Amino acid sequence: MILLKYKAVLLLLLLACFNAAAQPAFTSSDKAVEKAFNWAKEQALHYRGAATDPVGPWYESALPPRSAFCMRDVSHQCIGAEILGLSRENTNMFNLFAGHISQSKDWCSYWEINKWNKPAPDDYRNDKEFWYNLPANFDVLNASWRMYLWTGNRHYIDAPAFVNFQQRTVNEYISIWVLAADSLLKRPAHPNAPVPYNESDSFHRCRGLPSYSEGVQNLKTGVDLVAALYRGMITYSEILNNKGKHKEAAVYAQKAQKYLARLEADWWSDKDDQYYTYYSNTGQFGKDEGETFLLWFDALKDTVRANKTLDRVTAAKINVENMSYYPFLFYKFGRWDKGREYMLLLSDPSTARREYPEVSYGIIEGVTQGLMGISPDARTQTLITIYKTDTAGNASISNVPLLNTNINLAHLSRQQSAIKNTGAKAFKWKAMFYGTFKHAAVNGKTIAVKIGKDLQNKPVSFVETAVNPGQNVNVKVY
Template sequence: MNTMVSFACRLFTTMVMLCMFLTSSAFAQDVKFTSSDKKIEQAFDWAKSMALHYKGHPADPVGPWYESALPPRDAFCMRDVSHQSIGAEILGLQRENHNMLTLFARNISVSKNWCSYWEMNKSGKPAPEDYRNDREFWYNLPANFDVLYASWRLYLWAGDKYYINDPAFVHFQEKTVKDYIDAWVLAADSMLNRPAHPNAPVPFNESDAFHRCRGLPSYSEGVPNLKTGADLVAALYRGLLTYSAIQASKGKQVEALKYAAKAEKYRQQLEADWWDAKENLYFTYYSNDHHFGRDEGETFLLWFDALKDSTRIKQTLGHLSSKTWNVENTSYLPLIFYNNGSWQKARDYILYLSDKNTERREYPEVSFGVVEGVVQGLMGITPDARSLSVGTIYKTTDNSNATISNLPLLGTLINVTHQNTQQSSLTNAGKRQLKWKAMFYGNYKHVFVNEKQTPVKQFTDTSGKRISFVEVVVKPGQQVKVSVK
């Protein structure tokens, strides 16, 4: 009897979750962005159409998925999914995120030294382009920490505790922050003296990519003789800090403090060992012949939010914007530049990535990156499931207006309008109450909620900009307008 009841409960829960996914997807695929800045509006429309074009076929054996690898492969890889996941959530691809991240979490194994499958295809198999067997495969070591970070960001965005509480994800978290680090010799004090191939197949064949690249210590794949990448150090920092945040959300403060301290060791190493004082830039790799060098990789220092020195952040942004990168790297830049105060440059990247003349703009990361760049970057929309709240702040260099409608987050749907930089409105179009933190750049003395003067609060962001804000509860079906003077 107990077994039958348990099965019935699980079945009911599954049906409820499926209905929630289907309902959210139906609404969210109608997500709409309009703006008086018509170039940005057109860029979003192109990106939305292109991204939804990559949605997998419902009958594919792997289950719900979207393209997040080289398009001819009909596949998705850990790095690309981690980057595309919030853009996908915005566009209603909740079931796809749920399925793909679960597959990555479930497929770590001791036989692969706690790696997962770097890339899977629509048949539900590890992609043969990257996998031969558990001893011979391609794998980039930042991937586990990227997936860990992505699952946390999806929890914050959607409010779905599955991403932090499901046994498959808990197992993935624990193995990643412990056994995986041990297996690949990734302790903070080992990063510059770790062996090049700590888990190489025996006999080792240097000319076989599935031997040589079984545990690449970077996302930069074109650097030979690589011991450690700065992006791996940044990924370790963010992964351990994410695990700390997960533990804190569960009330496990001792564990949270322990892993926050572990994370900080990587950040300190990044600042002490990887900064090139001569060039005022970060090195991005360390070779097996004990030399620092510079190639790709700076993007991930900012993606993983591993830099705290505002002067060094500015130097890094300046170097990134001074060069032309491949579209994979460039697709990260709209959100990165919006988040770091370079709004005009962020806009430029959105227009560049969506331009029909940009080479390889069809690569899947591009369109998903543009969607996230507009919603989280330009519109400044940041949900936080821990407090059932959403923050907004308009990051524009002119007096343009912009609206996002039918945006799914925290189990509800919202519409947000920014009227220049001094007035915003939020409509709760769903069925779940949330708290709105309406923020505005500037040192304002007065804030009005639905034209009623309300006490204003203020803080200074990491770039030194003053922000005025108010927090207000928005009930289902309610619209609230906030302005500052």
């Protein structure tokens, strides 16, 4: 009884402290992770641009000397940014990417935009000569959907500029860049090259680079582009379903399966027990970086192959940009110890280039979506939470904006969580816990729990309850 009273007092103190903070705050019995979060928060907010800049609200998401934001980086950093309260920045930058898609650029947008509201000169000369990585359109398409699911802001899927971006990306963009599922190994090297073509000019050679891997020469298709195409088709299908356009959605879901089929049939090497990462213009498969994006775009449905890819990614020595994806990805795919390990590694002062913007935003997402298991879904106004740890202890995070409201969440143990709705909109809380339990106490009232499984088929117990504005809810399973 004394212990229960102590936990109740601790919870009230935590919630009171949460309400006093202007920015998200994270506390944990794991002080190493708490330190990593605090460093990442300070570092990430350091990259917040001035709202008075010509481009409007923005944050650094490219090589810092450029004062710019890049399509790939923003697609990765946006959830971390939203957690940190950079909502206006996200909306503005996504508006710009969506709004700048054009026929004159063969349905590309600007790969990188700077604070002066110009396409970054490092990557752009004119509409015929510029650098562009083809997975970017699908990455932004998927990111705008994830932003809707997190925030509940339908602007990301309904605004005319976004609808136009979606439609052009899944139709004209695929056609003009020869990206149909059965064309990926036969497409020309440079479908829309400037005339006359200059191989030594990167704005000619890389105008439509078919991968995020920029160091591979003579590249026809990267495996990350295949994964991005799959994810783009699935995402657009989900958007259409959300709008009640179920027949049209089914068409794009079928297209997605064609890319998935080609990925498994063409890109897996039985000899090497891994996926190839690129296909060259000389007709040769090869292996370089790129496996990270198979996981990022969630394109691996064969469990055995997915686990072998995770093993390889875990063991590989890779650049800091790729590693910045790992805290979120390893938690997502059930390798919590590795997720924690990379949060600590990436925040360590001895880690080279830890100041790259993606790193700090990746840690914020790793703690919030990873360790804390926060997963909102605006389609049903539902918030799922689950504490992803194998150790005893506690962790709490405050002032997290999502679903058009704000929350404070405390995992008091692996069997007890508490939440407060500090915003103005109600939501349904699906409080999940690892293990099989029979009962739960919801604010002291005993109810039966439901049993399910997570993505790795681990058993989970959960309850669902409404959380109204201003309400505190405490759930303990036993």
